[in-house]
Amino acid sequence: MPLNRLPDTDYVVTYPERTKRRYLSRLLIALLALLSQTSAAAAGMLSERLLPAGGISLSAEARTVGKTVDHSPNLPDGGLAVPVKRGRFQAHKFGIDWQISDKLALHSGFSRLDFTSLRDQYTLNRIEFITRQRLNRRSTIEFGLTTNFARSLTKNSFTTIGDSTVRNLKIDNPRDYTLHSGFVFTIPLSATSALSLHSAAGFLQTTNSGTSGSISNGNCNYDFDFNNNGGRLTQTEPCGDIVSLTRNYPTDQAIESEYGISPGRDTAYTAKFYRVGVEYSVKKGRWHSSFALYHQQLNRGDLDQRLSSRRLESFRNNQTAIIEATRLTNSHWDFGATLQYQRRQFMGDVPVLYTGMTAQRFKDDVLMFSLKLNYSIH
Amino acid sequence: MQSVRTSHFRCFLSLVGVFFLAACGSGSDRGVEIHSNSDLSVHQAIDGYVVNATVFCDGVRNGQTTAAGLFTCPKHTQLITVRGGSDVGFDENSVSGGVPFIGELQGPAKSRYITPLTTVAAKMSTSGGVFNEQTYAASERTLTDSLGIPGVALSSNPIGNLPLLKANAKIHQLVAQFTTSADDYATVTGELANMLRSGSSIDLNNDTNTIISMLNQQLLVTAPALAQTPTSEAQLSTALAEKNTEIDQSSNLAELESVTTGAASETPYAFSIDKHAPLLAYETYRDTTFYTLDQLQNPTTFFGYHQARFNLDWIETVYIANEAFSIKKPMDKATVDVAVEFKSTSDNRMVSATLSGVKLSMHAEGSTTIDVEVPPGSIINARAVNKQGIVTDVSLLANKQHLASSDNGGFIFDFRDVNRKLREANQNELLYEYGNYQMTVVISGVRFSVTDRGNETGALEYTVTNAAESVTGYGLRGYVSRAD
Numbered sequence: 001m002p003l004n005r006l007p008d009t010d011y012v013v014t015y016p017e018r019t020k021r022r023y024l025s026r027l028l029i030a031l032l033a034l035l036s037q038t039s040a041a042a043a044g045m046l047s048e049r050l051l052p053a054g055g056i057s058l059s060a061e062a063r064t065v066g067k068t069v070d071h072s073p074n075l076p077d078g079g080l081a082v083p084v085k086r087g088r089f090q091a092h093k094f095g096i097d098w099q100i101s102d103k104l105a106l107h108s109g110f111s112r113l114d115f116t117s118l119r120d121q122y123t124l125n126r127i128e129f130i131t132r133q134r135l136n137r138r139s140t141i142e143f144g145l146t147t148n149f150a151r152s153l154t155k156n157s158f159t160t161i162g163d164s165t166v167r168n169l170k171i172d173n174p175r176d177y178t179l180h181s182g183f184v185f186t187i188p189l190s191a192t193s194a195l196s197l198h199s200a201a202g203f204l205q206t207t208n209s210g211t212s213g214s215i216s217n218g219n220c221n222y223d224f225d226f227n228n229n230g231g232r233l234t235q236t237e238p239c240g241d242i243v244s245l246t247r248n249y250p251t252d253q254a255i256e257s258e259y260g261i262s263p264g265r266d267t268a269y270t271a272k273f274y275r276v277g278v279e280y281s282v283k284k285g286r287w288h289s290s291f292a293l294y295h296q297q298l299n300r301g302d303l304d305q306r307l308s309s310r311r312l313e314s315f316r317n318n319q320t321a322i323i324e325a326t327r328l329t330n331s332h333w334d335f336g337a338t339l340q341y342q343r344r345q346f347m348g349d350v351p352v353l354y355t356g357m358t359a360q361r362f363k364d365d366v367l368m369f370s371l372k373l374n375y376s377i378h
Numbered sequence: 379m380q381s382v383r384t385s386h387f388r389c390f391l392s393l394v395g396v397f398f399l400a401a402c403g404s405g406s407d408r409g410v411e412i413h414s415n416s417d418l419s420v421h422q423a424i425d426g427y428v429v430n431a432t433v434f435c436d437g438v439r440n441g442q443t444t445a446a447g448l449f450t451c452p453k454h455t456q457l458i459t460v461r462g463g464s465d466v467g468f469d470e471n472s473v474s475g476g477v478p479f480i481g482e483l484q485g486p487a488k489s490r491y492i493t494p495l496t497t498v499a500a501k502m503s504t505s506g507g508v509f510n511e512q513t514y515a516a517s518e519r520t521l522t523d524s525l526g527i528p529g530v531a532l533s534s535n536p537i538g539n540l541p542l543l544k545a546n547a548k549i550h551q552l553v554a555q556f557t558t559s560a561d562d563y564a565t566v567t568g569e570l571a572n573m574l575r576s577g578s579s580i581d582l583n584n585d586t587n588t589i590i591s592m593l594n595q596q597l598l599v600t601a602p603a604l605a606q607t608p609t610s611e612a613q614l615s616t617a618l619a620e621k622n623t624e625i626d627q628s629s630n631l632a633e634l635e636s637v638t639t640g641a642a643s644e645t646p647y648a649f650s651i652d653k654h655a656p657l658l659a660y661e662t663y664r665d666t667t668f669y670t671l672d673q674l675q676n677p678t679t680f681f682g683y684h685q686a687r688f689n690l691d692w693i694e695t696v697y698i699a700n701e702a703f704s705i706k707k708p709m710d711k712a713t714v715d716v717a718v719e720f721k722s723t724s725d726n727r728m729v730s731a732t733l734s735g736v737k738l739s740m741h742a743e744g745s746t747t748i749d750v751e752v753p754p755g756s757i758i759n760a761r762a763v764n765k766q767g768i769v770t771d772v773s774l775l776a777n778k779q780h781l782a783s784s785d786n787g788g789f790i791f792d793f794r795d796v797n798r799k800l801r802e803a804n805q806n807e808l809l810y811e812y813g814n815y816q817m818t819v820v821i822s823g824v825r826f827s828v829t830d831r832g833n834e835t836g837a838l839e840y841t842v843t844n845a846a847e848s849v850t851g852y853g854l855r856g857y858v859s860r861a862d
Binding site (some may be wrong): 241242243244245246247248249250253254256258296 | 468757766767768769770771772774775845
């Protein structure tokens with residue numbers, strides 16, 4: 001995902017001074033807010049020059065995908081719950097932008113992300129902080145920290161591994177951190193249009209405090225509880241001649257030696273990434289629109305190698321196309337809409353979802369639509 | 379090889395069965411933790427402190443004794459039984475070592491301390507196999523009067539009460555003279571109780587002849603297998619008098635511990651194993667290979683292997699040859715615990731397995747007959763540690779599929795069946811990995827010896843532990859290799 005889609009800044013300077021300040025600030029506040037939403041990882045496009053120094057902007061956004069699913073999770077005692085139609089993805093965000101000075105701005109945002117499949121539902125929270133510094137009329141740099149986190153991610157759908165069926169899988173305290181720095185260079189094309197070149201690079205890390213769940217093998221049922229340095233498997237009830245069984249794994253390697261999967265190394269990783277993009281912006285009256293393309297490349301090191309060694313595809317890049325439109329309404333309220341196409345859904349956007357067990361799920365693309373309302377105080 | 383008359387000598391080798399079965403081992407994490415729970419009463423088994431003994435609360439198995447002989451029973455319990463384990467003297471922190479306690483202690487649940495004296499008093503209050511808690515106080519008074527220690531409360535703490543400890547030690551010495559197993563101990567204490575019900579006075583220092591003779595006469599009627607010949611009776615009497623004098627001369631716990639520890643090795647053996655006779659054998663489709671105890675006990679390696687080498691890929695059956703056994707004391711379904719442990723000599727791999735409550739019968743009438751019976755519902759507890767350090771603790775129903783199944787000259791063990799069971803239990807197949815292993819076999823609850831060209835010495839004491847239980851007793855240790 002485009003972490004650092006920085007807003008263009010210069011093409012608006014041809015406006016008469018008063019009009020410029022008024023409209024430009026509305027336009028760019030809305031635009032930046034939209035950009036921050038469409039670019040999930042960077043979610044917070046700064047409104048540094050759009051608000052007067054000391055100005056604050058509040059925004060609320062809803063985002064979803066076109067697909068729905070008849071969600072029907074497995075029940076603990078067997079069977080399935082009554083299906084409920086839900087969107088496969090929904091996000092809600094609240095953001096604050098603060099123009100600290102003429103050149104320095106800060107964005108912070110809190111989001112709730114809901115992922116729904118036929119059997120499973122995950123909810124993640126997201127917090128982001130981005131600071132942006134204008135260097136000159138055409139150049140801007142930014143630094144950002146984003147984290148996605150949850151108390152747990154529970155997978156209730158059954159997964160077959162060899163002769164065994166994983167009936168329940170829970171990752172405790174999943175979390176990712178993304179640190180990035182970006183640079184934007186803006187080229188005015190006309191009085192109402194501009195081309196911006198985006199680049200960014202950074203590091204990300206995913207962590208968790210353990211994996212637990214239940215697994216069946218034949219008629220025998222087991223609970224497992226693995227942390228990142230070993231764990232335990234316990235037979236839940238007598239099974240045939242086996243009255244009780246407990247296996248204690250002293251290390252992550254010991255677990256991998258038996259199951260071929262390392263709870264520690266397959267669910268937590270560090271990665272480097274870079275991203276480049278180009279954005280064309282145009283405005284007309286109270287409307288502003290833009291079209292942008294981004295390419296992101298990730299290197300997850302150990303995890304990529306582990307996937308390759310298991311002859312699984314490791315998805316290392318993704319592309320995003322964004323079309324957006326913003327309508328300035330009055331002196332405080334702005335309204336915008338965005339259409340975003342992601343090739344390899346959510347890759348780099350929600351890194352914690354990408355694991356050695358879930359990597360193959362990122363092969364699909366996704367189309368997202370978002371609406372946003374912005375209120376500025378200045 | 380002599381033929382085995384009965385069909386199940388399965389056990390000693392169900393030992394072997396157990397061991398192959400388990401692929402387990404390593405020390406336990408068992409802690410000595412007694413919770414002050416209102417639903418439980420706390421007790422201690424004391425001769426010295428008896429640790430790792432099996433506890434029965436009103437006949438229901440309820441764990442094992444831990445350090446200082448501590449254990450618990452439900453509050454409503456009436457009669458406590460403590461069987462086997464190890465007498466570690468008076469070190470309240472010790473959870474292993476000491477001397478195998480070949481005995482069975484009993485006492486009322488209202489007594490915190492379960493000792494040899496409470497055992498006799500409890501049996502005095504037992505009639506038709508039913509313990510009468512109401513008459514226990516009277517039995518206690520009768521017993522202390524008979525022993526010349528009137529007014530001593532048997533339920534008081536023997537530690538710190540040297541006269542009470544000495545009285546307990548003397549009773550234990552008396553009973554141990556006649557016993558080779560925990561079952562024998564129960565029988566002899568029962569007969570002693572029958573004698574003392576009448577209030578007969580006994581002198582365990584100056585007149586051991588009388589009590590030995592009386593007890594022997596009683597045993598001749600009720601348990602002739604335990605009775606002594608007149609010659610042996612006289613020897614026992616002399617030995618007991620000497621031992622009791624030493625006990626009386628002890629002025630502190632350390633001296634008393636030294637005297638009583640020495641006594642155990644002088645008590646009789648149930649059977650002896652000839653160190654140079656074929657003991658462990660395996661059959662392949664081509665031939666049969668025997669190993670003697672002497673060969674098994676040799677730790678040296680030749681071209682990387684011990685003398686006892688197995689290639690399990692080719693083995694059809696494994697069995698223990700009974701011709702190495704010399705039965706000295708016939709036993710009829712004596713209750714024993716058995717355990718086997720294999721420990722790699724080059725890494726941390728281990729396998730241990732324990733099986734409690736098996737019935738051991740041994741007779742030497744014409745040919746040696748050994749019969750090991752595993753009661754239905756018996757549980758094999760096992761622990762395995764593999765190369766990756768994965769520790770597996772498993773409890774398996776010891777149904778007959780796990781055991782030896784032939785009487786053709788030994789206890790024969792079906793490897794293929796065991797292997798299948800191992801896979802079912804997700805066990806590590808330690809014995810299917812190449813390497814050299816130290817093998818330990820333990821029988822708790824029976825005393826035996828090893829004969830080396832006519833010289834008889836008592837078997838050494840070992841403890842095999844897993845997550846569920848420990849078995850301490852006399853045993854054998856040797857070395858085997860899993861070869862190509």
